[in-house]
Amino acid sequence: MGSQNSTKHLTSLGVAEASAGLAAGRFTSVDLTKAFLERIERLDGALHAFLRTTPAEALEAASGADRARADGDSRPLLGIPLAIKDVLMTSGIETTAGSRILEGFVPPYSATAVNKLKAAGTIVLGKTNTDEFAMGSSTENSGYGPTRNPWDLERVPGGSSGGSAAAVAADEAPAALGTDTGGSVRQPAAFCGIVGLKPSYGRVSRYGLIAYGSSLDQIGPITKSVADAALLLEAVAGVDPYDSTTMPVDVPDFSAALTGEISGMRIGIPHEYFVEGIQPEVEAAVRASIEQFASLGAETVPIHLPNTELALPVYYLVVTAEASANLARFDGIRFGLSVDGDTVFDHFRQTRGAGFGSEVKRRIMLGTYALSAGYYDAYYLKAQQVRTLIKQDFDNAFTDVDVILSPTSPTTAFRIGEKVDDPLAMILTDIFTTSANLAGLCGISIPCGFDDGGLPIGLQLLGPSLGEEKILRAAHAYEQSTEWRLRRPEL
Amino acid sequence: MTQEYNVVVGMEVHAQLLTNTKMFCRCSADYQGAPPNTHTCPVCLGLPGALPVSNRAAVEATIRTGLALNCEIAETAVFARKNYHYPDLPKGYQISQYELPLCRNGWVEIELPDGSVKRIRIHRAHLEEDTGKNTHAGLHTLVDLNRAGMPLLEVVTEADIASADEAYAFLTKLRSVLRYLGVNSGNMEEGALRCEPNISVRTPEQAARGELGAKVEVKNLNSLRAVRNAIAYEAERQAGVLNAGGVIEQVNMGWDEDRQRTVLQRSKESSEDYRYFPEPDLPPLVVDRQWVEETARTLPELPDAKEQRYRQDWSLRPADTGAITGEKAVADYFEAAVAAYGQEDGKPQRMANWITDELFRLLYADGEGQDLRQIAATRVQPQQLAALVQMVDARKINANTGKKVLELMYGSGDDPQTVVKREGLAMVSNTDVIDAAVQEAFDSNPDELARYRSGEKKLFGFFMGQMMRATKGKADPQAARQRLQEMLDG
Ligand SMILES: [Zn+2]
Numbered sequence: 001m002g003s004q005n006s007t008k009h010l011t012s013l014g015v016a017e018a019s020a021g022l023a024a025g026r027f028t029s030v031d032l033t034k035a036f037l038e039r040i041e042r043l044d045g046a047l048h049a050f051l052r053t054t055p056a057e058a059l060e061a062a063s064g065a066d067r068a069r070a071d072g073d074s075r076p077l078l079g080i081p082l083a084i085k086d087v088l089m090t091s092g093i094e095t096t097a098g099s100r101i102l103e104g105f106v107p108p109y110s111a112t113a114v115n116k117l118k119a120a121g122t123i124v125l126g127k128t129n130t131d132e133f134a135m136g137s138s139t140e141n142s143g144y145g146p147t148r149n150p151w152d153l154e155r156v157p158g159g160s161s162g163g164s165a166a167a168v169a170a171d172e173a174p175a176a177l178g179t180d181t182g183g184s185v186r187q188p189a190a191f192c193g194i195v196g197l198k199p200s201y202g203r204v205s206r207y208g209l210i211a212y213g214s215s216l217d218q219i220g221p222i223t224k225s226v227a228d229a230a231l232l233l234e235a236v237a238g239v240d241p242y243d244s245t246t247m248p249v250d251v252p253d254f255s256a257a258l259t260g261e262i263s264g265m266r267i268g269i270p271h272e273y274f275v276e277g278i279q280p281e282v283e284a285a286v287r288a289s290i291e292q293f294a295s296l297g298a299e300t301v302p303i304h305l306p307n308t309e310l311a312l313p314v315y316y317l318v319v320t321a322e323a324s325a326n327l328a329r330f331d332g333i334r335f336g337l338s339v340d341g342d343t344v345f346d347h348f349r350q351t352r353g354a355g356f357g358s359e360v361k362r363r364i365m366l367g368t369y370a371l372s373a374g375y376y377d378a379y380y381l382k383a384q385q386v387r388t389l390i391k392q393d394f395d396n397a398f399t400d401v402d403v404i405l406s407p408t409s410p411t412t413a414f415r416i417g418e419k420v421d422d423p424l425a426m427i428l429t430d431i432f433t434t435s436a437n438l439a440g441l442c443g444i445s446i447p448c449g450f451d452d453g454g455l456p457i458g459l460q461l462l463g464p465s466l467g468e469e470k471i472l473r474a475a476h477a478y479e480q481s482t483e484w485r486l487r488r489p490e491l
Numbered sequence: 492m493t494q495e496y497n498v499v500v501g502m503e504v505h506a507q508l509l510t511n512t513k514m515f516c517r518c519s520a521d522y523q524g525a526p527p528n529t530h531t532c533p534v535c536l537g538l539p540g541a542l543p544v545s546n547r548a549a550v551e552a553t554i555r556t557g558l559a560l561n562c563e564i565a566e567t568a569v570f571a572r573k574n575y576h577y578p579d580l581p582k583g584y585q586i587s588q589y590e591l592p593l594c595r596n597g598w599v600e601i602e603l604p605d606g607s608v609k610r611i612r613i614h615r616a617h618l619e620e621d622t623g624k625n626t627h628a629g630l631h632t633l634v635d636l637n638r639a640g641m642p643l644l645e646v647v648t649e650a651d652i653a654s655a656d657e658a659y660a661f662l663t664k665l666r667s668v669l670r671y672l673g674v675n676s677g678n679m680e681e682g683a684l685r686c687e688p689n690i691s692v693r694t695p696e697q698a699a700r701g702e703l704g705a706k707v708e709v710k711n712l713n714s715l716r717a718v719r720n721a722i723a724y725e726a727e728r729q730a731g732v733l734n735a736g737g738v739i740e741q742v743n744m745g746w747d748e749d750r751q752r753t754v755l756q757r758s759k760e761s762s763e764d765y766r767y768f769p770e771p772d773l774p775p776l777v778v779d780r781q782w783v784e785e786t787a788r789t790l791p792e793l794p795d796a797k798e799q800r801y802r803q804d805w806s807l808r809p810a811d812t813g814a815i816t817g818e819k820a821v822a823d824y825f826e827a828a829v830a831a832y833g834q835e836d837g838k839p840q841r842m843a844n845w846i847t848d849e850l851f852r853l854l855y856a857d858g859e860g861q862d863l864r865q866i867a868a869t870r871v872q873p874q875q876l877a878a879l880v881q882m883v884d885a886r887k888i889n890a891n892t893g894k895k896v897l898e899l900m901y902g903s904g905d906d907p908q909t910v911v912k913r914e915g916l917a918m919v920s921n922t923d924v925i926d927a928a929v930q931e932a933f934d935s936n937p938d939e940l941a942r943y944r945s946g947e948k949k950l951f952g953f954f955m956g957q958m959m960r961a962t963k964g965k966a967d968p969q970a971a972r973q974r975l976q977e978m979l980d981g
Contacts, residue, residue, distance in 0.1 A: 088540075089538075089539065089540045095539075097539070102539070105539075107538065107539075107540075108533065108538070109533050109538070109541075111540060206540075206542060207540065207541070207542050208540040208541075209540055210539040210540045211539075211540065211772075213771075214771035214772050215771035241544065242542060242544060243542050243544075243772075244542070244543070244544050244545065244772065244773050244774055245542075245771075245772065245773075245774060321768060322768075322771055324574075324766075325572050325574050325582075325583065325584050325766075325768070327583075328574060328576065328582060328583020328584055329537045329538075329539065329581060329582045329583045330539075331576060331578075331583060333578050333581075333634065334536060334537070334538075334581065334634075335538065335539075344577075344578055344632070345576070348576050368766065371574070371766035371767075371768055372764055372766060373764045373766075376766075376768070380768060
């Protein structure tokens with residue numbers, strides 16, 4: 001009994017708390033890692049947050065971390081176990097991006113973010129489930145079966161980083177890495193009642209992130225607290241010689257930005273983000289959070305982002321166009337699934353036909369169409385032009401306000417199967433999140449309440465490019481002034 | 492009655508840039524002879540998650556080339572994805588440049604047989620990555636990705652080329668410029684320089700109306716000569732088809748070197764849609780004007796400028812300037828030799844003669860074949876050749892002996908003085924020796940002497956030869972001629 005209690009205690013810890021415990025010698029990294037592996041073992045059959053775990057490697061790394069600590073190593077992330085979304089390359093560990101076309105693929109190299117976390121002393125517990133190639137908002141598009149929401153196993157955890165969000169919310173990992181192309185970190189964080197941070201485009205290297213929309217993708221932490229998000233961002237951020245789109249700026253001390261002090265901060269409330277169709281409890285919770293921010297001394301300012309309603313169509317043209325090229329390399333020649341055909345082109349057709357799921361095929365076709373001769377100007381080019389307008393909306397807004405506040409998603413977690421036959425309805429769940437990717441902004445989702453069914457609600461704070469310190473400070477101040485984070489799913 | 496046709500040719504030339512590493516990864520570019528797929532990494536294998544990072548040296552080589560081809564250098568160039576599936580194309584797209592290439596609107600000058608100069612306009616020159624190589628082995632195709640991701644410069648001309656000879660002259664000049672710049676080996680056999688001409692024919696009436704015939708693109712041309720032959724063949728074939736009442740179809744042909752004819756290639760789907768779009772993994776390439784100016788300042792003197800200088804400053808004959816400036820190695824050798832020899836009194840022309848007549852003959856006769864760049868490796872240093880020609884000028888040896896000495900120098904690398912001394916080849920102008928040789932010639936040929944003296948003056952040459960033989964060719968021809976004349980008439 002005692003051991004079970006202490007195990008339960010260990011798995012409820014976030015990164016900073018676990019780090020403090022390790023530093024104080026209250027438990028070892030092996031204790032911690034074992035506790036999470038056991039909990040995964042116990043719960044994940046029902047949740048399916050993980051596609052695979054790596055217990056042997058994790059325990060070996062944990063004892064290595066314990067030895068290093070005994071030798072005086074005191075880095076904050078030393079010995080902290082983490083879960084990694086399966087779109088991130090992990091050397092020696094099968095990586096599938098949730099697709100059957102990559103079943104059995106073991107990469108020879110790791111993503112820069114994974115290497116940085118490793119260099120910081122963290123331990124990989126395993127790879128988490130995702131919509132195939134991150135294409136989806138519910139993790140139902142995984143080629144390996146859906147992940148369930150820890151708050152209600154009949155509901156989706158959101159997506160595409162649904163595995164990472166469910167794992168953290170279910171105490172299967174203290175934190176995880178996800179990726180966010182149109183909301184794929186923020187929306188599942190909102191659905192699972194935790195924190196999800198999408199860094200500014202170029203803040204974190206994309207090297208080793210299996211590309212979906214190259215001009216939109218960012219790797220971001222999914223955590224139990226804003227402080228943990230700051231810690232992990234600091235570990236993975238920074239310019240990378242292997243990614244020309246990383247920004248050549250120093251990595252700030254993000255944790256130092258969490259002062260709790262936001263008086264005088266100007267928070268923009270975009271008129272266009274409070275539209276008809278938002279679940280009433282979501283709107284109520286977010287409006288209440290606006291009051292809370294005001295009571296903390298922030299100034300809330302109504303603003304306009306006139307091109308908001310164009311964001312979703314623009315997003316789907318840009319992301320699918322890029323994806324149609326990004327996924328061309330899965331041809332069965334060098335890696336992954338390979339299905340013989342009569343000719344080389346038949347081989348491509350057979351392999352891709354068998355390996356890709358229907359949503360992936362749909363998006364490849366849409367993107368191919370948008371780039372085709374005769375349609376390029378009307379679709380891809382027009383989308384890029386409107387994208388510039390969307391970016392200008394935000395540039396204008398951020399001359400007046402520090403951060404922008406909105407719901408993360410118009411609804412709380414929906415039922416598994418509820419939207420699978422209606423791709424358009426599924427897409428609408430991204431309505432508040434895609435703009436940040438189009439404009440290269442940073443954004444964070446934090447818990448701000450629960451609906452009548454007890455499902456978590458998230459609020460989103462958007463900041464300008466490289467404005468992570470502002471959104472982290474605001475999110476942290478709000479988080480510390482509320483108790484939403486204390487409520488946990490019963491499992 | 493057969494109709495006359497004008498030939499219209501445009502060219503696409505691909506040149507592998509001589510960089511240390513590949514275009515978008517840091518794999519070594521020195522893959523020739525390496526086992527398949529050993530010069531690869533996640534980037535050039537197109538593994539999931541890998542990203543390209545531009546090679547600055549390749550960008551600079553392209554700017555250098557653009558400047559040398561009189562192009563405008565873009566302030567912003569944009570890489571674009573060219574989408575198509577093929578086993579040797581790892582990512583399923585090639586990173587190239589499309590709407591915003593690095594270089595545009597240039598020109599190259601070629602000399603026509605009548606001595607006039609013609610400009611071939613360059614439409615664009617841009618940077619892209621090479622594909623891998625497929626090898627067909629029985630039922631299987633093997634893919635080697637060592638070449639995948641090598642930096643490739645693509646030069647596209649306007650359809651300004653009007654004959655196979657002009658195409659030959661253009662390619663020769665372009666290759667020469669690329670070699671001067673040190674950006675490309677010019678090796679067509681190994682595929683480091685690849686040329687795809689598109690060829691059409693039209694009647695003068697069509698030309699007057701600005702109409703073009705259907706274009707046929709020819710691939711698989713592995714030498715300059717193949718390019719010339721293929722264009723000549725294809726132009727004639729098309730004229731033949733038209734004269735027989737047929738029509739020319741817009742197709743891709745391959746060159747069959749053995750049979751010296753073009754053959755239809757069916758491999759490529761017609762009018763493929765490459766769905767170009769800007770490469771999101773690479774920010775636009777902003778080309779700093781200072782960088783361009785600096786690059787322009789460090790351009791070497793190019794063949795055209797050299798030719799002009801040789802003609803103006805040294806009065807070199809046009810026929811020789813081309814032979815010398817075509818290869819930078821030859822021009823470098825020539826200039827070093829002239830520096831040692833002197834620029835006055837037609838000396839550069841004399842040196843040019845020695846190089847293009849004598850040294851070239853030795854180079855050609857050598858096992859290395861036709862490649863005049865071997866001149867850089869010859870054992871005869873330019874200073875040694877200058878010393879040799881000076882000995883001829885100073886009549887220490889005669890010109891024929893000089894050629895023999897050069898041959899010996901070519902084999903040994905010895906100084907001409909050493910060779911002359913060792914072989915006892917110094918010229919004889921001593922009157923006593925010459926007189927003795929003349930006398931010997933008279934004594935051995937009394938009949939001829941009598942015939943000469945009775946008026947058969949053409950026997951002078953006979954005695955000259957006899958006399959030279961007696962001195963083993965070392966006699967100073969001028970002194971010998973004078974003494975022979977005096978003694979014959981005396
Ligand atoms: Zn490489």
